[in-house]
Amino acid sequence: MPVFSLHGARILMGKTDRIFVYIMGFVLGSLLVAMIMNRRAHKEEASVDPWVTHNAAAVKAGAEELPEGLPEVIQRGEILDFGILPSAAEPQVKVWHLNFDESYPYVRVVEHLSTGEFSYMAADQILIELADGVDVTALKPMLDALELRLRMFNRKDQIAVVGVLSTQIDAVPATIEALQPYAELFRSVGPDVIVFK
Secondary structure (H helix, E strand, C coil), X not given: CCEEEECCEEEECCHHHHHHHHHHHHHHHHHHHHHHHHHHHHHHHHCCCHHHHHHHHHHHCXXXXXXXXXXXXXXXXXXXXXXXXXXXXXXXXXXXEEXXXXXXXXXXXXXXXXXXXXXXXXXXXXXXXXXXXXCHHHHHHHHHHHCCCEEEEECCCCEEEEECCCCCCCHHHHHHHHHHHHHHHEEEEEEEECCCC
């Protein structure tokens, strides 16, 4: 039987005593952890969501709020920019640039005013499907001339992902338009579309 010394006094602990002390320690520790986590959860619920405050500030500065009915994940984005294209006098689409901390940090939300439909795409890159027999290295002169950056490529699928010309709300269509003189290099060029399942 183990003997423990506590300030000169000797304590004898049997097997049952040790198990009892262990269980009590476990229960008290679990209760303490549960109380701490519960307190944190209440604090988080009470605090103001920073996305909401930033979006409210962006809306106050002139950005239009995101419409109701968009996917919940989109509603959580931080509004970076808003505009109407091609111009406020001839509106065809409304565009929001949103920021996320996830796999697509910059998302472009487009509302087509004629149909009311929405499309979602990366705001900072486009997809190029290379023409048959064209290697990704053939894009270098085009990329250098337009000061674009190759972000990613897949030789097997003949796909290249390229950064856009600017951070403006028209950057995706402007970049696609700028690539048109080099059309012999690709089968298609378009936005990096995001699909929600």
